[in-house]
Amino acid sequence: MAETQCNGSSGKQFKLPEIKFTKLFINGEFMDAISGKTFETMDPRGGDVIAKVAAGDKDDVDLAVKAARDAFDHGKWPRMSGFDRRKIMMKFADLIEENLEELAALDSLDGGKLLTLGKAIDIPEAANTLRYYAGAADKIHGETLKMSRAMHGYTLREPIGVAGIIIPWNFPTTMFFVKVSPALAAGCTMVIKPAEQTPLSALYYAHLAKLAGIPDGVINVVTGFGSTAGAAIASHMDIDMVAFTGSTEVGRLVMEAAAKSNLKPVSLELGGKSPLIIFDDADVDMAVDLARLAIFFNKGEICVAGSRVYVQEGIYDEFVKKSAEKAKSWVVGDPFDPSVQQGPQVDKKQFEKVLKYIEHGKSEGATLLTGGKSCGEKGYYIEPTIFTDVEDDMLIAQDEIFGPVMSLMKFKTVEEAIERANKTRYGLAAGIVTKDLNLANRVSRSIRAGIIWVNCYFAFDRDCPFGGYKMSGFGRDNGLHALDKYLQIKSVVTPLYDSPWL
Known part of the structure; x- marks a missing residue:
């Protein structure tokens, strides 16, 4: 039997990141959970406590959804030109790169991910994913319809509204931006629940979003558990769609909750056995x-x-x-x-x-x-x-x-x-x-x-659609197809001057 080289915790001293953000981010402000409860996020290198993080639940989700709803119904982001959204998203991407070392270290500390790969792949690719969808923000167009009757028709592709985004712990940065980037480009507002195992980088990204100029209420981050905060997002009547990545078992619960509430559409990227x-x-x-x-x-x-x-x-x-x-x-x-x-x-x-x-x-x-x-x-x-x-x-x-x-x-x-x-x-x-x-x-x-x-593996690319068949889910991340779940199509029809409808 082969002997694996197992160093365990090497004992070498590395400069660990300072934990700056542990509270919920709602309507542009960091705040405690309404209940005052917290939970411990752990270092998997030894099981030590890294920090205590606000434990959001249904009441906090309600508050975050209210902020996102107001930002969508009355705020600037959905009404801003795609060009202006693009500029802000580009600044957001620049801020990510400026804080690359600290962000990569957070995901290593919180999730056991290799620091070298975080610095070389996860964090830079997150910034580039933002830039990719920023480039699409001013290119979301409808189409003119050649109708069979004496009518003029066209379609509009409009943001769907408030998106509920639930992301997993295995790629906390990558999955944050795979979901958030197209939602921002589409003009949506959102409530994001990171996995309870890896909440730290999501809170840091919320901070950077505000520095970049994304208006208050557009990005809200509620840390907490799937059975409380996650369930509240999936079942909330004022959330217009849910994008979830995680296990097939939990995906089924998300879909059931969405169906039983306001019949919101869901996008599910679930398990695999490839x-x-x-x-x-x-x-x-x-x-x-x-x-x-x-x-x-x-x-x-x-x-x-x-x-x-x-x-x-x-x-x-x-x-x-x-x-x-x-x-x-x-x-x-x-x-x-x-x-x-x-x-x-x-x-x-x-x-x-x-x-x-x-x-x-x-x-x-x-x-x-x-x-x-x-x-x-x-x-x-x-x-x-x-x-x-x-x-x-x-x-x-x-x-x-x-x-x-x-x-x-x-x-x-x-x-x-x-x-x-x-x-x-x-x-x-x-x-x-x-x-x-x-x-x-x-x-x-x-x-x-x-x-x-x-003749390759893990050949992901932001321009290549990704999603599952069968019980691996439905809907697509990456590529321009990813915009579809954050948009809805509206048809507008008017009669021509000599139409019999007049």
Whole structure:
């Protein structure tokens, strides 16, 4: 069995960020929760308390929605020209880059994310996502209709109103701006609930939004728990739509609450159990590196993780051997250490959940190739884990584990690979590794998933729509398609002068 390099909490001293914002942000002001309650946000490197954060609930959501409603119905933002919204959003993006180090450190401290990747990817890409949608703000147009009768018709694309935005803990910065940026460009106002595990960066972004000149009431951030603040957003009669990213189980609750209240539309980006299909003609070394990245990146806490790896029988044995060898070089440890490749799971609950699934894999008869246990003297660190001899009906092949656990499976034919890849309730992403373009095209057309990556993985781009099939949800983030959920179409019809309607 391969020995993972597990540094745990390295003991090195890093300058940790000052925690500046821990209160709710409503109508342009930081304030305590009405109840006065707080909750502790924890450092997953050792389970220590970082700060106490305001615990918003229904009353606070009511206050935030009132501010957002007033800002939408009577405020400047929806009535501002797209050009002027663009200028403010561009300034917001600049402020993010000016505070890059501190923001990246907050997400590392709060969520166990690698500081190096936060500085190189998450924070800069958040700023660029804002700029992308800022560029779209003055290009939201309707169309002229060629009507069959003597009528003149055209459409308007208008902001839908107050958006409720509920974001997850695995990419707190990325998901904040994936949702907020198109909503701002469309002219919406919003109430945002960050995950209770990672609330700190969202509050900092609210502060920067105000500095950038976004009017009071446009962005409101209510920290708290899903069962209280999140449920209040989903069921609120004055919220016009909900955009949610998270688990399929909670997505169902959001949809039910929206239907039972004012029948508001919802956009759901939910769970995944993505297949990575590797064919005999693949470069084995490249495929091994790709498979390792696809599941161990961000400690497996990513909805599109390539957790089911199907390898064709001709290269299967070589792939297994090299995967075990590669596991030796994967470094688990303090996310502030630039040599580390995998930080701790986000909290104790997720840590214990992943370890429980590893035990399920063992008890169901899968073979533990490498990993399989926690590492380090403290903190929520788990060894990158690979199982072989996995059957499609095992829990580790069916459930979204959201941790560094790979299930390796052998297949013979293309038809078998397609059938087994689709044998899941999810449909978020898939990967294909082959040198045969015709084969890649055939399999891409056959896999029921929202995004297919050929000879690459995690190839996200702000211009590329992203979302799920089946129980992975509906609606699209990224690309200009993302604007659609924050806009509604109004048709305007008038008779022509000589119309019989006069």
